[in-house]
Amino acid sequence: MQRCKNVLFNVLLSLNLLLLFFVAMADKLVVPPWLQVVGRMHPLVLHFPIVLLIVYIVWNFIFSSRINLEPGIKPIGEWLLLMGALTAVITAIMGLLLSKEPGYNANDLWWHKWSGVSISFLSFFWYAGTNQVRAIKYFHPIAGSLFVVLIILTGHQGAGITHGEGFLSAPVTLATVKPIIAIEDAVVFTNMVLPILQAKCISCHNNNKAKGELIMETQASLLKGGKHGPLWQKDEPLLSLLLQRIHLEQDDKKHMPPAGKAQLDDDEKQIIFQWIKGGTNFTAKVNQLPATDSLHILANKIFTGKAAEVYAFEPANEKEIAKLNNTNRLIHPIALGSPALAVNLYNRKNFNSGWLKELLVLKEQIVSLDVAYMPLKEEDIASIAQFHNLRKLNLNFTSVPGKSLTLLKQLPNLSHLSLSGTQLTKKDVEPLFALPKLASIYLWDAPVSLNEIAALKKINPLMRVEAGFTDDTVLLKLTPPILETEERIITTPLALHLRHYIKGVTIRYTIDGTVPDNIHSLIYTQDVPLNKYTKFTAKAFKPGWLGSDSIIAIFYKNTFKADSIQSLLPLDSTYKGTTGATTLINGEKGDFDFRSGKWLGFRKSKMEMILSYKEPVKISSVTLSSLVDIGGFLMPPVSIEVWGGINVKQMKLLGKITPEQPKMQIPAYQTAYDCTFTATTVKCIKVIAVPVAKLPLWHAGKGQKGWVFVDEIFVN
Numbered sequence: 076m077q078r079c080k081n082v083l084f085n086v087l088l089s090l091n092l093l094l095l096f097f098v099a100m101a102d103k104l105v106v107p108p109w110l111q112v113v114g115r116m117h118p119l120v121l122h123f124p125i126v127l128l129i130v131y132i133v134w135n136f137i138f139s140s141r142i143n144l145e146p147g148i149k150p151i152g153e154w155l156l157l158m159g160a161l162t163a164v165i166t167a168i169m170g171l172l173l174s175k176e177p178g179y180n181a182n183d184l185w186w187h188k189w190s191g192v193s194i195s196f197l198s199f200f201w202y203a204g205t206n207q208v209r210a211i212k213y214f215h216p217i218a219g220s221l222f223v224v225l226i227i228l229t230g231h232q233g234a235g236i237t238h239g240e241g242f243l244s245a246p247v248t249l250a251t252v253k254p255i256i257a258i259e260d261a262v263v264f265t266n267m268v269l270p271i272l273q274a275k276c277i278s279c280h281n282n283n284k285a286k287g288e289l290i291m292e293t294q295a296s297l298l299k300g301g302k303h304g305p306l307w308q309k310d311e312p313l314l315s316l317l318l319q320r321i322h323l324e325q326d327d328k329k330h331m332p333p334a335g336k337a338q339l340d341d342d343e344k345q346i347i348f349q350w351i352k353g354g355t356n357f358t359a360k361v362n363q364l365p366a367t368d369s370l371h372i373l374a375n376k377i378f379t380g381k382a383a384e385v386y387a388f389e390p391a392n393e394k395e396i397a398k399l400n401n402t403n404r405l406i407h408p409i410a411l412g413s414p415a416l417a418v419n420l421y422n423r424k425n426f427n428s429g430w431l432k433e434l435l436v437l438k439e440q441i442v443s444l445d446v447a448y449m450p451l452k453e454e455d456i457a458s459i460a461q462f463h464n465l466r467k468l469n470l471n472f473t474s475v476p477g478k479s480l481t482l483l484k485q486l487p488n489l490s491h492l493s494l495s496g497t498q499l500t501k502k503d504v505e506p507l508f509a510l511p512k513l514a515s516i517y518l519w520d521a522p523v524s525l526n527e528i529a530a531l532k533k534i535n536p537l538m539r540v541e542a543g544f545t546d547d548t549v550l551l552k553l554t555p556p557i558l559e560t561e562e563r564i565i566t567t568p569l570a571l572h573l574r575h576y577i578k579g580v581t582i583r584y585t586i587d588g589t590v591p592d593n594i595h596s597l598i599y600t601q602d603v604p605l606n607k608y609t610k611f612t613a614k615a616f617k618p619g620w621l622g623s624d625s626i627i628a629i630f631y632k633n634t635f636k637a638d639s640i641q642s643l644l645p646l647d648s649t650y651k652g653t654t655g656a657t658t659l660i661n662g663e664k665g666d667f668d669f670r671s672g673k674w675l676g677f678r679k680s681k682m683e684m685i686l687s688y689k690e691p692v693k694i695s696s697v698t699l700s701s702l703v704d705i706g707g708f709l710m711p712p713v714s715i716e717v718w719g720g721i722n723v724k725q726m727k728l729l730g731k732i733t734p735e736q737p738k739m740q741i742p743a744y745q746t747a748y749d750c751t752f753t754a755t756t757v758k759c760i761k762v763i764a765v766p767v768a769k770l771p772l773w774h775a776g777k778g779q780k781g782w783v784f785v786d787e788i789f790v791n
Contacts, residue, residue, distance in 0.1 A: 456475060
């Protein structure tokens with residue numbers, strides 16, 4: 076046993092010398108990946124020295140007076156101290172290795188490191204001089220007490236780094252007592268989103284421990300994002316990095332929170348999803364949301380303990396819903412698992428009264444109806460009046476006749492009505508104030524004066540009447556123009572049509588991709604003719620208002636549609652489109668959802684497509700329509716080559732381009748790569764696109780292969 080002790084003591088001495096070396100050379104210490112694994116075992120072994128050293132201190136208090144009387148007791152204490160000192164130095168070395176990884180607050184790490192190193196060195200000297208210090212009166216109780224304090228402080232600092240500041244004392248501090256929030260006062264972010272981040276995310280993403288260079292403690296740090304880019308994309312919220320990470324499989328190394336940590340439940344995932352989808356508003360209150368909004372329904376459960384409204388009717392037939400859903404009409408449940416339906420109508424120019432009459436088979440289930448901008452007639456209002464379970468009705472900017480509005484008195488459950496931008500007068504809307512459940516009515520930009528609104532409020536003081544913003548000292552921002560031309564592929568000359576619903580607005584545009592200004596850019600007065608590839612950009616301007624955001628639309632010219640297409644290499648099994656290679660010549664543009672079946676993805680091999688024509692065509696350009704999503708590893712091609720000839724065996728290189736690669740993380744975008752060359756007569760075209768072989772060092776997937784995604788090939 077003594078020989079074993081001597082061997083372990085020599086190991087203890089060697090490890091403390093190694094620890095001393097690591098401490099002295101900390102600034103120059105570089106930890107290879109295999110040694111990082113050792114460092115990450117620090118949380119696994121740190122419990123051993125804590126337990127062993129505290130047990131030894133307690134043992135000393137109990138048996139210190141009997142050590143000289145009972146010889147068998149002394150070796151037990153020596154073994155406890157030796158093993159405590161040995162595990163302490165191993166823990167300290169692992170902690171130093173772990174500290175070299177990025178993402179930790181230097182100040183907090185300094186205190187934790189030196190307190191941990193002190194425990195290692197002091198326990199070593201205590202064991203080495205155990206016989207000498209035993210003769211010192213009161214040494215053991217004083218040293219033991221100091222050791223307990225040092226262990227608690229070190230553990231507290233470590234918990235703060237790992238789980239956030241104040242983790243140890245949180246259960247007994249006043250700050251952790253959650254105040255009771257009334258749903259009327261609840262703010263979506265502060266009272267619904269932030270508590271989830273604090274419970275499930277901030278322990279790894281705080282000022283003390285910023286994993287992935289991401290801090291989630293403040294609004295500014297959330298907006299900043301981390302080394303992998305912003306947490307959400309306002310233009311394409313469903314592609315947001317935060318949503319991707321929390322919905323990965325739990326065993327995926329990029330899944331957040333990581334395996335072993337408390338996971339988000341379904342309601343928490345829904346809150347995060349709905350908040351991002353709704354535009355990540357940091358100040359919006361719950362009571363500003365419609366009663367049928369998913370966040371409002373979830374808030375009812377959180378703040379009042381009540382479930383969402385329970386509807387007495389049965390769900391509609393799924394086949395009936397599928398039959399009625401089309402490009403002009405969207406029918407969907409108001410929330411997951413709810414039998415209640417919401418309906419939105421689109422495409423004003425195609426509208427007819429049959430659209431609403433066809434919906435009468437779902438009149439029991441429809442609780443929300445949006446027919447904004449539709450040219451409604453009295454017979455349409457008569458149809459709407461039959462949806463007796465309707466809670467929310469949007470008639471904004473419609474041509475609804477005033478005399479027909481009284482028909483809406485047949486809707487006993489109507490609670491929210493929007494009439495903004497209509498020509499309805501006080502006389503037209505006054506009968507609706509008798510509706511028993513109508514809680515709010517919107518009359519922005521309608522011919523109802525403030526005095527008339529004041530008179531209406533006297534009829535029902537509890538009703539909320541919104542008439543618009545009237546403070547002339549505040550500049551408001553215009554909404555963007557509306558592009559009513561839906562086609563994006565030009566096969567014959569196309570007329571581009573714009574409109575704006577605010578009177579007096581000037582729409583300016585460019586066709587070269589530059590941002591329009593309010594002085595030099597072209598003014599939209601009539602339909603813009605397009606007959607070639609165009610990156611169209613438009614903004615709205617009006618004196619006394621801030622200019623709108625830009626709308627951007629890319630129009631593609633396709634003169635020669637191929638008669639057939641084939642891939643010379645096997646297509647990826649996951650991203651092979653709905654119709655294989657013909658997806659690239661079917662004239663259907665994809666959106667930002669690269670899983671929609673409208674995109675072909677290439678990663679394992681390059682894209683090699685042969686386009687064939689029955690008759691010769693004279694071509695001078697080939698354009699690839701592509702999607703770039705850096706976070707999803709979708710990059711521009713390294714190169715694009717176009718070959719052509721009369722047959723497959725007699726082709727020559729017509730043109731080659733090398734698209735520029737991104738140099739940093741940016742939001743996803745659609746683009747086109749245009750390869751031009753001298754006009755050549757061909758019957759066969761071969762198009763080759765080469766994906767990135769190794770993602771750059773700044774990318775989260777550095778060294779891995781990139782994807783190339785293409786939805787159409789255009790030939791002109």
